[in-house]
Amino acid sequence: MTEKSARIAPYSGYYNRPQTAETSPFTATGPETPCGEYFRRFWHPFLMTSELGAEPKVVRILGEDLVLFRDRSGRLGLLHKNCIHRGASLEFGVIAECGIQCCYHGWHFDIDGTVLATPAESQDSKLSETFVQGAYAVREREGLIFAYLGPPELEPPFPIFDTTTFPDERQIVPFRIQYPCNWLQVVENACDPIHNVYLHAINSQQFAAAFAVSPVLDFIETPLGFLSMATRRVGNMVYTRSSDIIFPNVGQFIGGPTGPNAAKFNIAATLTRWVTPIDDGQCHYMGYFNLNRVTNPTGAIDPKTLGVGKLGLIGQTADRPYVERQREPGDYDALVSQGVIADRSNEHLGRTDRGIVMFRRLLARALREQQAGGTPALPRVYPHGNVPTYTHEISVTVDQDAAIGDDASLLAFGREAARVVIETDGLPHAEREAEAARRFQMPAPEFVS
Ligand code: FES
Ligand SMILES: [Fe+2]
Structure with missing residues (x-):
């Protein structure tokens, strides 16, 4: 038996024991580490x-x-x-x-x-x-x-993300929870939208039922990092949810509790969060909810469930009985169980891990730029005013028998939405949303046959 065939044979645990973990160049953020120096620019x-x-x-x-x-x-x-x-x-x-x-x-x-x-x-x-x-x-x-x-x-300009500045009637609610694991696995979780179909379908409390439908994934670069996108056909709706991955450690999200509940094109974020390393074995998960008529239409997100140690979503902390966490695990359980510092040298990545690969590739590029003495290109600096961001969700109604639904047409739909969102980033927010809606008033002909 060759070494390879021994490794893929049944009951081959003996031949597949994890090798000694290599240290990732990205997990260390202490003084004078490459990633630590990068973090010290933000x-x-x-x-x-x-x-x-x-x-x-x-x-x-x-x-x-x-x-x-x-x-x-x-x-x-x-x-x-x-x-x-x-x-x-x-x-x-x-x-x-x-x-x-x-x-x-x-x-x-x-x-x-x-x-x-x-x-x-x-x-x-x-x-x-x-x-x-x-x-x-x-x-x-x-x-x-x-x-x-x-x-x-x-010292860079203090970033004020546009998503925290509109609409006029809004409630900005800060929160902070803590993860006893390295920052990178928490950020990589946001680059991994396929886990919504599995982890978050085990219970129905965090995401709308539509998220159990398998999506096509896409990852599109933006001036701040990239969009982590999932597009799915749910009944007579096509729905894209795009999360901002902003380097090095910011994420923005929308639409989890609602999903494709109506025709809409929202360039906004329910949640803006940073993953701040405390040290290499623990991090803060903290930021703002922006509650308003778009992100919280029914008032389902209760500000009282947000704050110190409270994120208002199931499975984000260790505060449930262990057996309940086993039956209905959440992000906290998945991420912390990867280890204090996840062992990446023993991973087996697939096509759905393209967002993880993209994050590591862009992070490696940023570290190279910095080590060469330059200012890292990510994220682009906006010296004046607010930082335009790209988080969005779009759902359109299509005929029940419309052909859209195969991977290629879903991918094209999501890409077109992302293109509009990126191209309009110089407009004030209201104009930007109006322009996006104008372009998507009717599903573009190439999307529906
Ligand atoms: S003043 Fe003496 S230790 Fe601080
Ligand atoms: Fe999650």
Whole structure:
């Protein structure tokens, strides 16, 4: 028996034991790792505003231990955890009108790390001019706190994704849950729309029943990354759901609970989320729900089910009995069970994994660009105004006996929608949706025969 035939024979566990795992170049995000340096070119949320009280708070971001606090004048400071004098933790610091004072010998730091005073030293001490406490830039928006951990001279504009700015009547609800696994498997889950047909069909609580219908998959590059697309024929509707994969760690989603419930073309996101590495073995899954008449037409998404440790969807946390998780597993169970750091060297990828392959290919390209000393091309920077994004869903009604439904016609339908969404990204949102709707008022002739 050859080695190959032994491996594909029945009962060949012996010959198929996992090999020693190789370390992925993408999973490490600590200081001075290639991916860690890439992550340090972007703003990342790491805490909800509601989680920061009057005391300093220890946080860990990209493997760095830090202390966050709000000084008495209301400004946020994010400093290296251990004091540069002799290492006491600033979590025990005394918050001042301006900055924070180390508890041990009173060194006083401003929010940018400047040493304001070293009170035990002599008047002519030059210590405060010679050193600074490590500090990072912090921003707060809509109930989330973000940090930028890269070189200050390369700080990018703070991204405000268009999806969080319309319509006028909206409720932006922040949330944060935590996954005890590496960031990459959580992001790759969004590049894998076929799992909706299997994992999410085990229960009917997260996705509309239409998602159990097998779709054609497509992955189309955008200026921010790519669209992870699934198009399906459900009865007399053709429906495409396209999620934004924004490099390196943002995802946007729409349409899960509703699916093809009516003819529609929405360029919007129910949910914008970041996967922020805490370190290589745990990450935050956090962001915003934008609840409005399009994303939450029946009010089924209850803001009270969103917040710290709450995502309002089944299977996103470990807070159910184990046996229930076994019977109705969710994303949390699938992802965390891949391992703290999923072993990619023993994978067997198929055609439905094209989104995973695309993500890794684009990530490798971004790391190469960065290591060559350049600014990574992804995502494109929008220095002024909001960042246009591409998340959308479209459903059209077709004749019951229309031929559309084979892979080629579904693929063409989804591609045309994606093309319209990408081509109109310079328009203000209302005009963009109007233009998209105009082009799809009737199914284009090439889609229906
Ligand atoms: S250890 Fe912080 S002031 Fe001495
Ligand atoms: Fe999922």
